[in-house]
Amino acid sequence: MAGGKQMDLFAKILNDDGQPKKVGYSPLNGLFGVLFGLQYIRSEEQMKIDAEIAKNYTRMRYKEHIELQKRMTLKIKWRDAATEALPEELQEEARALDLEPFPSNRRVYTDYPPAPEHLRL
Numbered sequence: 001m002a003g004g005k006q007m008d009l010f011a012k013i014l015n016d017d018g019q020p021k022k023v024g025y026s027p028l029n030g031l032f033g034v035l036f037g038l039q040y041i042r043s044e045e046q047m048k049i050d051a052e053i054a055k056n057y058t059r060m061r062y063k064e065h066i067e068l069q070k071r072m073t074l075k076i077k078w079r080d081a082a083t084e085a086l087p088e089e090l091q092e093e094a095r096a097l098d099l100e101p102f103p104s105n106r107r108v109y110t111d112y113p114p115a116p117e118h119l120r121l
Helices: 027-035 044-085 088-095
Strands: none
Touching (some): 044 088
């Protein structure tokens, strides 16, 4: 942090009269403030709970990201191994980019049949 100062994110924030200050913005503050004159104020305990929830969510999402990257890397390795297993004359064609668009009348299989008014043959 700037100037070597450490900030305690969970320090209790109080007004001069000892009441909690409004911390951050919540959509509930706007709605309840207009309708009922109420404000949502997070306590120190709630801020700690919210921070732990956010950390757990970030860890979970990072693990999912790592698993996705592993699967993608494995697929790339399989593709490269399959290309290397081809005869020499087919390897160049396998490495070429296929930039042709998909046919517009391609059948897309779904769990349910199309509605009769949308069925085109």
